[in-house]
Amino acid sequence: MAAQQGQVFLDELEIDEAEVDRRKEFLEFGPADEEALETLNELARKYADPVIEDLYRHFLAFDETKAFFRDPRVLTRVKGLQKEYFLRLTQGDYGADYVANRLRIGTVHESINLAPKWYLGGYNFYLRAVASRVFEAFGKTPEKALSVFQSLMKLVFMDIGLAVDTYIFARESTMRKQQEAIQELSTPVLQIRERLLLLPIIGIIDSQRARLITESLLQAIRANRAKVVVMDITGVGTIDSKVANHLIQTVSAAKLMGASVIVTGLSAEVAQALVSLGIALEKLNTVGDLQGGIEEAERLLGYRVSRLPAPASDTRSA
Amino acid sequence: MPDDVRVSINSESDVVTARQAGRQLAAAAGFSSTDQTLIATAISEIARNIIVYAHRGEMIVSQLQRQSRRGIRVVGRDQGPGIENTELALSDGYSTANSLGMGLPGARRLMDEFNLSSSLGIGTTVTMIKWAR
Amino acid sequence: MRVPILKQGDVLIASIQAALSDQELLNFREALAEQVGAYRARGVVIDVTALDVLDSFATRTLRDVAHAARLRGAKTVVVGIQPEVAFAMVQLGLALESVPTALDLEEGMALLTSGRTGDGGDAG
Secondary structure, eight states: HHHHHHHHHHHHHTTOHHHHHHHHHHHHHHHHHHHHHHHHHHHHHEEEEEEEEHHHHHHHHHHHHHHGGGGGGHHHHHHHHHHHHHHTSSSOOSHHHHHHHHHHHHHHHHHHTTHHHHHHHHHHHHHHHHHHHHHHHHTOOOOOOOHHHHHHHHHHHHHHHHHHHHHHHHHHHHHHHHHHHHHHTOOOEEETTTTTEEEEEOOOOOOOHHHHHHHHHHHHHHHHHOOOEEEEEEEESSHHHHHHHHHHHHHHHHTTTTTTEEEEEEOOOHHHHHHTTTGGGGGGGEESHHHHHHHHHHHTTTOOOOOOOOTTTOOOOO | OOOOEEEEESSTTHHHHHHHHHHHHHHHHHHOOOHHHHHHHHHHHHHHIIIIIIIEEEEEEEEEEEETEEEEEEEEOSSSSOOSSSSHOOOTSSOOOOOOSSSHHHHHSSSSSSEEEETTTEEEEEEEEEOOO | OOOOOOEEEEEEEEOOSSSHHHHHHHHHHHHHHHHHHTTOOOEEEEEEETOOOOHHHHHHHHHHHHHHHTTOEEEEEEEEOHHHHHHHHHHHHHOOOOOESSSSSHHHHHHHHTTTTTTTOOOO
């Protein structure tokens, strides 16, 4: 189960075995480093508790990070998890499971809104605390201490890289979901009379959106057996040749389904500009404003709208 | 569901077979109905080109997975006369595919990735990929 | 596989089944032209509801059928193009140009009998 979840992370972030190996290559992290880290494990178990205590004392000394630990039970639990995390650094076997685990942790940090600056600062504190203990332990052989510490740094930087990736991915996912929500809201097709659809288009039209709009419209034509569509583009941002072509395609597709499209909201200036770009606007049936367009549509459908005379009994006067 | 389907194109009835195979594979890969139609239409155009210009060839439709994205790859291959000017063959802009055209620019518009390679006297290979949205 | 062609008044209605081969489409073109002549039909409705793909060949054939029918004095309407097919056609750059289209059989017949084919203009 954990393995499956890990796989989901790896897939979504597009971090496969080859990618992990590449990162290790770039960090120059190899089997020698793995061995070195494993030799550090015993020492790590000895200093784990005091280092954690120091680290959390540091977190609690700053209001912003203290805020995450108002509940003492949370604090205790997190310390325990943190200890596991740090010990894992020196337990070897830094393969797919390891990476999946690190990605999961990064995701948790992002989801509680721990800003990168605190995460990185905390990690830095940890590294400094470990550095002094490692150099102390290796006393007479500082070159060995340095070498082991460098192996640790390589792994830690890979971890940080993964955590940052999860942050970015989470932010991008949110943005993508918001985009989709906006797109759904922004392609309404409204039936305003039998056989008559209104398609108000607002905002920026890119090819993705143009496709969505066209698909929605065509489905609506079938569902409503529409014969006329009033497509209002008053609210469309920039209408350049690309957008114009998207609109013309939409009109052509509607026509193939037997529906004629009246385009409203195309200002004279924009029309001029498009014609001078060589866009074949004469294919389009355009009417200046929305009201005019709807009236034209009703006419095409055989409606005649007339105003009822004022009621005779209304004799109120100023 | 197999990962790929190979259809020999020897006669024009194979055009229909190829595009149905493509549609089925696209459906199995989770493509929307609209996209299935786009893929089937692109296959139809390329398969037809094979019949018209090379008389025979093959189409291979395969499911693809690039990291987290699923896709369909269509390869149309023949050993026909080849295309003299591939740039010209691809340069149709938005104009209608008429009887003189090879439908290549149209097929390209339907797909996400498109590659044409051809040598005179040797043959032509069209590779197209569409990614599920 | 032959395309069934029904007669309703002076209108011929042809329903194209799915997956028609190129040769079958060409046979249909011949058969329809013949029948327009034989029955002196004034209108033709070609129903493509069942077609899941309309590629360049099929589109050209439909245009040719309409042209042949017109030469023999009949107006043609193509009906039943499905949303996805319409979408693929415009992406491909295909158009039926001078062949009018309608949503379905009912609309197609209405278009023929109202005499408003070919120009989509005012009812007058």
